[in-house]
Amino acid sequence: MERNDIESTNQRRGFLKTAALGVTAAACGSAICACGGKDKAESEKVVLLSPDGELVTIDSAHLRPVPKTVHVTNEEARQGIPGRKFVMVIDLAKCKNARKCVTACQKMHHTPEPTEWLSVRLMKDSPDAAPYWFPKTCFHCDNPPCVKVCPVDATFKRQDGIVLIDADRCIGCKFCMAACPYSTRVFNWSEPEHTPEVSCLEYSPETSTPSRVGTVEKCDFCPDMSRAGLLPDCVTACPNGVFYFGDQNEDVVTNGDETIGFNDIIRDRGGYRFAEELGTEPRVWYLPPRDRIFPVERGLDDLPEEIKNRYKDVIGG
Amino acid sequence: MKISTSGSEMLRTFSPQIEHTSKGEKMWITVLVATIGLALYGLYLQIFKGHGVTGMRDNVIWGIYIVNFMFLIGLSYAGAIIAGFLILFKVEWGKPLIRLAQLMTLASVIVGPIFILLCVGRFDRLHHLFIYPRLQSPLTWDVLAVITFLVGSFLFLYLSLIQDFAVYRDSNLNVSKWKHNLWAWLALRYTGTENQKRLINTSRNLMAIVLIPVSIMVASILSWIFGMTLRPGWHSTIFGPYFVVGAIYSGIGVLIIITWYTRKMYHLERYITPKHFDYLAYMMLVMAAGYGYFTFSEYFTSWYGSETWDAQLIDKLFAPDEYGWLTFFANVAGVVIPVIFAAVPKLRKPDNLMVVAAIMVLAMWVKRYLIVVPTLETPLLPIEDIRPEYVHYTITWVEWLLTFGGVASFFLIFTLAGKFVTLIDISDLPKDENVKTQNQ
Known part of the structure; x- marks a missing residue:
């Protein structure tokens, strides 16, 4: 680049x-x-x-146009970036549902509005518990149930920990969607509407774009950005520094402003992985929402009605 | 080739059917073909507009196509298991039912796999299953299983047909030349020598021995497409045997319907007696009890353990405003009523059984729906989506068209098979006192 x-x-x-x-x-x-x-x-x-x-x-x-595709062969895209072990830490104490991560992801991957590879959910673990915002990416599990069931090796686990999809190989059986317990994957139910510029982009499993009809897609941890030495767009787009992305081999993660030791923060802040009991070994860690910066209601401010309605079951009304 | 008097009598019974196509039949075939034509239009829409024309969405990723697949492919396994047992254990009374069971297998094993293909987003890439196969995937197991079973069941049917083909060839049936030539070709110069008889018998028995365990295995593999995922209602150790029993059970239901219809249509009261319905009813009774037992174990253990995720599904299945009524129907019409009608001698009459079997078959289809859809509507993270079609699955008319097309194809295959072969094996009839055999 x-x-x-x-x-x-x-x-x-x-x-x-x-x-x-x-x-x-x-x-x-x-x-x-x-x-x-x-x-x-x-x-x-x-x-x-x-x-x-x-x-x-x-x-x-x-701005001079920049070709977004990092040219890697399919072989390289399946191998991963040598020596890396990507990991993400999401600090739930800082999230206020600003949704900048969601829109940045949609823009980066040219996914149409309702399709969210990254979504912000409102969680309430039990009736008496306090609700909190929960950004959910693909967890890039180390024991990925989706990869196990793929009949054609269209979705695969790389050496650097990332789980990707080769939409040129995918037959659209959706078995991976049934296998994923986190509802991470989305399917192109009809021909995606792309601008001519996007349509003529060269497809790579690392960019996951342009989308293909009848195939499955999901959050890819933006390996094309990593290859270019950049952080994924959700990380840089977040105004509150919720997302930390980094390399477990180097034991370091950063949200762009602050760079911290991965093991340290997991230990000090009580980091955990979602639904650990399923044995999927996610590569995404969460820091519990204690000492929160924003009250949870702030996340509902200025939300379009149709997005606010999503959270009706949790907030009531 | 010589055949028994009862055999030639039977051939006479079926000869009008094989020699001509009546007006009624022509209309029936037209209706079937028209239905299939409409289904092809639905298929065209699905291929060219994408799967958006179906009710499937990101949560409920599989709908009634996979339900139809489970149902039909289950029928084919059931047909093979039933025919295999009747042949292997030389069940005299069962002889008139073997051909029907095998034809049920033939029709459903052809139509069934079409429905799993309808779940696949990219028809144009099906060859990827063979050029990039991954043995870890239960779907690859299923591809291998279905292909193995398809070949096995065709062989099994063919081995049971060779003697009949020889009879048709040597008969004076008034049929067009191509049909006669095809029979002659398929009969493989069979003349009924001792050696030929022995060979056919041995290979047919061998095929039965092979197909029974194969059917059990492939039905289990089908169940593992669900069982291997981490979802409540699917991730269950009993799923293999549950599906095997479910397949045989619904297969008996369809066999009762087919037997009843064939008996009425061709006036076969002499060969297919109420005794046959009694025996079928006993089989149905055993399977209904087994299926009910499995269902009870499934629901009872997840309800009693009441883990959050399991409990959400159980609530959904039993809530009257969600799937409660369907669950009620599936278990009452699918288990309780068949048990009563099969167990009480007064109620166990061919006509009653036919009605009960028809309702039971429908209930067993609904039961498959209840296995697939409610689980998919209950993901670990509750659905936060306001697009209603992403929250609840609704069957679209395209899916109905293709489903009815599948049912029509099943009947069409059965009807056309009846134009080419007798629906009862005429060279291997039961030896009862009414029938005097003339060869040996």
């Missing part, structure tokens, strides 16, 4: 301990696909972080 892709500025993001090396042009989420080679008709203002740490607003027309 090229370095300076943006005329006016570029943005630096540290990635794990390789922060110094991992300086790359970003704004990938808002970058236009190179495929069509066309300029965006409407101009849109984009806020970026300059190298000096200042926020600058520029016109998106001034």
